[in-house]
Amino acid sequence: MDNETKNTNLEHNFNLGQNDLRLLRVLRSSLDLALSKGQEQNTKMLSKLIQLGQQASSSLEVDTIIKTSLENILEIVDSKWCAIGLLDEETGKIVLRENIKQDGKSQFCSTEIPAEEDCVRKVMKNGSPLTITNIADSSLSCSLMSKCLGYLDCNDTGAIIPIKGRTKTLGILVTYYSSAMISNKINYLSIIANQIGLAIENAQLYESLQRQYVSVVNALAATLEAKDAYTKGHSLRVATWSRAVAKEMGLSDKQQEMIYVGGLLHDIGKVGVSERILLKGDKLTAEEKEAIQKHPLIGAKILEPGNLPEDIIKAVMYHHENYDGSGYPEGLTGEEIPVLARIINVVDAYDAMTSDRPYRSSYTQNWATEELDRNAGKQFDPTVIEAFKKLISRGELGFSL
Ligand SMILES: [Fe+2]
Numbered sequence: 169m170d171n172e173t174k175n176t177n178l179e180h181n182f183n184l185g186q187n188d189l190r191l192l193r194v195l196r197s198s199l200d201l202a203l204s205k206g207q208e209q210n211t212k213m214l215s216k217l218i219q220l221g222q223q224a225s226s227s228l229e230v231d232t233i234i235k236t237s238l239e240n241i242l243e244i245v246d247s248k249w250c251a252i253g254l255l256d257e258e259t260g261k262i263v264l265r266e267n268i269k270q271d272g273k274s275q276f277c278s279t280e281i282p283a284e285e286d287c288v289r290k291v292m293k294n295g296s297p298l299t300i301t302n303i304a305d306s307s308l309s310c311s312l313m314s315k316c317l318g319y320l321d322c323n324d325t326g327a328i329i330p331i332k333g334r335t336k337t338l339g340i341l342v343t344y345y346s347s348a349m350i351s352n353k354i355n356y357l358s359i360i361a362n363q364i365g366l367a368i369e370n371a372q373l374y375e376s377l378q379r380q381y382v383s384v385v386n387a388l389a390a391t392l393e394a395k396d397a398y399t400k401g402h403s404l405r406v407a408t409w410s411r412a413v414a415k416e417m418g419l420s421d422k423q424q425e426m427i428y429v430g431g432l433l434h435d436i437g438k439v440g441v442s443e444r445i446l447l448k449g450d451k452l453t454a455e456e457k458e459a460i461q462k463h464p465l466i467g468a469k470i471l472e473p474g475n476l477p478e479d480i481i482k483a484v485m486y487h488h489e490n491y492d493g494s495g496y497p498e499g500l501t502g503e504e505i506p507v508l509a510r511i512i513n514v515v516d517a518y519d520a521m522t523s524d525r526p527y528r529s530s531y532t533q534n535w536a537t538e539e540l541d542r543n544a545g546k547q548f549d550p551t552v553i554e555a556f557k558k559l560i561s562r563g564e565l566g567f568s569l
Pocket of ligand 1: 434435463487488
């Protein structure tokens with residue numbers, strides 16, 4: 169049906185006036201335009217950009233934001249390779265954080281790009297995108313290009329887009345194409361880079377708040393050590409050894425990092441326990457025992473407002489749970505106990521046994537290791553003991569038996 173016939177039918181069926189018809193014609197033209205092929209692509213592109221923005225801003229970890237964004241960029245703008253580098257304010261260099269090809273793999277390992285390189289300097293200084301139409305002929309030196317030449321074609325075109333935060337340029341987004349770079353791709357990439365910039369800035373702010381919080385809590389831990397001389401150095405040893413055990417057990421880098429913080433803070437709740445009980449030389453009464461057994465819960469309460477990762481808070485809260493369910497505060501058993509807490513439980517006990525306490529002298533390292541074995545499957549997770557003993561036998565904990 170042609171437009172003329174459609175209008176006549178509308179006028180006839182609905183008794184519409186000329187103004188109504190004019191309005192309908194404008195609306196229909198807009199709709200036709202929106203549904204035309206080009207417009208459809210733009211609509212799809214916009215929806216992908218919104219999706220990328222949502223994904224990037226939903227994470228508070230810079231590495232996750234970068235990886236997710238690059239995967240999306242490959243798909244959204246159909247590039248052959250893309251990378252993100254961030255400015256290291258101390259060295260003034262751009263550190264390449266991640267780079268991926270169409271198969272999702274990296275082309276090379278992380279590297280530094282001198283900020284004085286022509287192309288990088290221009291983009292960082294001007295804050296506007298730079299298009300390089302022919303990699304081989306380009307007069308702009310770029311070490312990233314030489315690293316990619318084996319994979320990219322000399323005729324490929326590239327773009328370097330500034331990643332901007334609210335007040336400064338945080339780094340660069342680099343992409344390469346086999347086809348000519350068309351201007352609307354640059355516009356899309358600039359929108360993407362802005363979204364990445366805001367998400368990274370939020371994450372960096374969050375990480376810095378967390379660091380500040382951990383340093384305040386560390387100051388609390390130092391206060392605890394000053395309050396209880398017997399725990400001096402204990403938290404640091406538990407943190408360092410627990411991280412080594414986590415690595416030996418094949419836990420991720422992130423978990424290794426979290427157990428280190430959890431180890432430093434595991435007894436922080438003791439700031440809420442009276443010194444009289446902490447330093448008591450004699451056997452504790454049932455009431456005193458109950459008071460001291462509250463320290464994991466007090467610790468978790470102290471840490472909660474800091475928005476630390478839940479794994480750290482759980483490591484603190486459950487580090488006195490026993491493998492057979494005889495521990496506290498909840499009597500969890502086996503794998504119900506978070507793995508970070510199971511590791512701290514073993515390392516904490518070993519360090520306590522080999523240190524002087526108010527009510528006894530230290531045990532020998534051999535005796536303490538045998539005690540771990542005697543309690544494997546009861547108080548302790550046997551797989552954690554196994555990993556801990558391997559580290560001791562290799563002398564990787566700073567001592568050997
Ligand atoms: Fe404890």
